[in-house]
Every structure is written in C-alpha cells, then in structure tokens.
Amino acid sequence: MSEETPKSKHFIRQIIEDDIAKGLDPKDIITRFPPEPNGCLHIGHAKAFCLDFGMALEYGGKCNLRFDDTNPAKEENRFVEAIKEDVRWLGFDWEDRLFYASDYFEDLYNYAIELIETGKAYICTLSPDEFKEYRGIPGKPGKDSPFRNRPAAESLDIFRRMRAGDFKDGEYVLRAKIDMTDPNLHMRDPAIYRIKHSEHIRTGNAWCIYPMYDFAHCLSDASERITHSFCTLEFEVHRPLYDWFIENTSMIKKLKVQPRQYEFARLNLSHTMMSKRKLQQLVEEKIVEDWDDPRMPTLSGMRRRGYTPQAIKNFCEEIGVTKFNSLTQIALLEHCVRADLNKVATRRMAVFDPLEVEIENWEEGKTDWLEGVNNPEDEGAGTRMVPFSKHILIEKSDFMENPPKKYFRLCPGGEVRLRYAYIMKCNSFVKHDAGEVVKLLCSVEHDSRGGNAPDGRKIKGTIHFVSSEHAVRAKAKLFDNLFTKEDMTNLAEGEDFKAHLNSNSLVEAEIFVEPSLQEAKAGTPFQFERNAYFTLDPKPADGLVFNRTATLKDSFSK
C-alpha cells in the first residue's frame, strides 16, 4: 500500500544524499531507533522511528533497534516487550539487529578506564549540589573541581572499587575532564559514570555503576557503526559531547565512518498530551484503563482504537522533518486515518438510535437476502448478504415529521432508498403519548429490489437499516479526539492537566448491527455506513464491543 505521493525533500534526506555524493555507500548507512524502556511508545515516537527506519530503508541501509537501558531505576522489561510489539506493528523489521546499551557495559567501562589513563577523566568526590557551584551558570564560567588533578592511578583505583561495590550511591562520580569555562554547560566536566545500587533489567546485579547517556549513546552508536544518529532538538547542546567521547577514545581508530548526530524537532500535536510522565500518571491513577486505552496517544492505544500502521506512517511522512518547533493539528492525523480506512474498511450497516419500521406490504416471516458490496473502494473485497424483513430498524434521525427544505431522507409521504434493498415510502407513523414518533408504517416498491426504481427516477436519499429479527446487539465505544479539550502545549508550569481532559471522552452506546458482524475479527477496520469507522475491541469482553476509530466527515450541516 505504498503511496506514490512525492516525498518531501527534508533536510535529513539532503544530508544523506550529500553523504552519498561524497562517496558514502548507501548500503553502509546505518541508523538506530533508541528508546528507553521506561514507558510505552506514543505517536511522537512514531515520528522518530519512521525517520530512523524510513531513511535507512529508503536509501538501502539498515536500522537497528537499541534499547537505551542505562538507568536501571526507571526501566522495566514489560516496556521492552511493548515497544518491540509496537515497532513490529508499524511494520518495521530489525532482523537480527536488536541491541541494548547494556550489551556494551563492559566495553564502556574499558573506554572509561582509557579516559582515566590518558588523563581525560577523573574521579570527583563533589556532591551534586557542590558540583553545581563549580559548574557555574550560563554566562559565567565555572571553576575546576578540587579533584580535577587527582592522579590517574588514584582515579583508576577508586573507579575499580566503585565497580566492585565498595561505595554507596553518590559517593563518587567519574567525570570527563573537558573545560569548566566552556559556554556550553554540558562541556563543563560532565559526569560519565555514577554509582547506582539498583537491579538492572538485563544485567541484574552484575553492575553497581552505570554510564550516563552522553557517554553511552555515542559509543554505542559507534560500536554498531551507526552513520546517522537522529535525535530531538533538546540534544543539540549534547552534540559536542557526542563527538568528544568518540574522538577522545580509541573508538575513533576503529571507525571507517564517524557517526554523526543530527537533531530534528519533536512532534507536537494539538489536543494531545505526549508527556510520558503525565501519561503514566493517567495509568497510575486509573483515569484510563491502561497504556493501551483507546483514548491514549500511545501506539498501543491507537492500535486498539483501530488506527492503521499505514495511516500513522503516512502521517509521519506528511508532517515532514524540520528543526522548527511547530504544532501539528490533529485534523491532519485524522485525515490520514480516514484516508487509509476509506480504502480498507469493510462496510457494514449499524443502527445507533433505532426507530421501528413496519413494512405493510411485506409478508410476515419472509426474509429477503440482498447482496451488499463490502467496500466500494475495493473491487476485490467481495460482497455479503444482508437480510430484509417486515420489521426493520432505521436511524431515528433519518425520519422527520416536518423536514426542512434540504432534508432528503424520510418524511411522511416521502420516499427513500434502503441501501442495497428497496425503495420505501412512508405511509403513516405512530406517536407516543409524549409526542415522540415511535414507529413508521411504510411500504416498499417490490420492483425496486436492489435499490433502483423501475421507472428510472432518481432517489436522492439512501439510508441504512437492519432487519429487527436478524439484528445483533453490540456495544459501541465512542471516543473524542485524543483526550484533551485544547492544546496542551501552553499549559502553565504546575497546572493540572487533568482539568483539560475531555469530560465526555468516552461514551458508550448500545447499537444494532447486521448479522455478518458476528464473525468480526478484532482489529479489522469497519465502516458503519453513514456513521463512523469502528474496530472490534481486541480485549475480551461480553459480546461485541466496537471502538470508534474516527468519524466520517459530516457535511450535513452545510
């Protein structure tokens, strides 16, 4: 289903093409997608890995999946599995290239020793607060740590004992010796190893010292011979460090191509909250079912809600890649979802708010099975049989006692086409005591079977229906756009984001669907004609539960 839409020539493509022009063999291009397993992936991550995997594939290279597991305090194995599932779902294959930063712990330790031996790293005894003083502030240079000139032998000894577990958390830290006056604060002797007596998801208790991101990431990249390392804008100021560790260790001698870091703007989506911390809060406080609640902007939530991988990939291609902090409107995502669903969703009829109709000129107990196409956009989708009988249900809103001018559905004395079935005329109606119309008495034109008038006259209105005796009860869960009433990007510091959640973000409805839906498979997209796109909830439930994926565009109001 790859679209032949022209691809935007964003700056990443330009960079890669320049490298190729300078002699880089496209087959040597290696990128990586490096999530930290401390939460589930969301739509923002999709942008990142569509870029990582997408660029490698597009130019004939490879992309590795690497878990950045350098902080055992935050990471969990269940997230590793969830992330793998999400990546697979989006259709990306890392083949045998699944890595963990922890694969390199021994190597990283040795590179750290190398730095100590060459006088480029030292053990510092300053506490975090004390070092803050020495680091200085933007605009003001810092001053050297009193331990900066600790002899290498002594640092080495302490570092080895750190590893051996001789010290408590925070007692010592290994720092790179760079420049305490650098205007970039990250270059002022950053910590590269800290003591952390914490069980790691993969190495267990083998280590009690762990490398920092800045030290681990670039050297992990280099170990995997990554050529292009993409990350978000906030790492821009870390880039000199990325290069420094590679260039100041023996790693540089092993490389044919030095990995380079390139930054791009992260995704901001209107009406969508993407802070991992806040999403976690929703899960913990049970405001949502779990990370895969269909209202969540997580990939697992979107999957459960019925979003297709193709729609998400198209969206990621559509938004492009820049270094500009923008706010993408959710309408674009919804457009991509509808556009893909329109092509692939199986059409079915479902009545949400039923109005009884009796066909006066139809024999009691007689059923006519009519053929309905499964998807007018896809010839190969085939057909299914739809039952018609004397008692049917139509949508309450498809009948009006006193219709306005442009209303072309049913009204007293008016006629309408029942989709796939017959042309039907409303003879009379029955009202409740309260004045509510509760039943229509109609007749069908027997010669119009299939929906065409024998005299060739045009029927403007076509409505959907289900046969009462054949109808299947189901539940529909209706969701508003991803969770928040308004843009969350301007939320004030400390402001309670929960006040901005959609109050009616989940509405449940009892609906009547055609019998063929009894065999619906979880995850397959359906379009309930003239209503919305739905998918059967994959979580076990009593009876059929459909999640609303997206609404149809509605031009009723025009």
Place this chain on the structure above:
RNA sequence: UCCCUGGUGGUGUAAUGGUAGCACAGAGGAUUUUGAUUCCUUUAGUUGGGGUUCGAGUCCCUACCGGGGAACCA
C-alpha cells in the same frame, strides 16, 4: 544574563540566487445506492528594517519573536 537553534498562507511543509509549489483546514461547485469517497474551482504566505545582486524566501548586517540548555535522567 550567556551559549546553541530556528522564523514561508489559519496549520504542516517545498523551492542549485531565477514563475513562491504541495497537503490539511476553510469556501464554492460536479458526480454519487454512504449528505462518505472521488473530481473541479477558490481564499490565503516569505517576521520587520537595511545591504550585496540584473535578480533575494535563499547571501550579509541588524532588530524583533519562538524553542532548547545550568540531572549522579534520557
């Protein structure tokens, strides 16, 4: 305050120094057995000011505005 970045219609993005294009959203219309889809038409833009140039969204200077940076997080 200092450093790093960035600024193209309402929104998201294109344009070796040479006609500012595409998509979403909006508006109008045609087709339609889904008031969907599809198709056509249309509204709307280079942050301001200087400079270089035959010619500037693009290069230079400057102002303004936005984002990031002072974790033993990633």
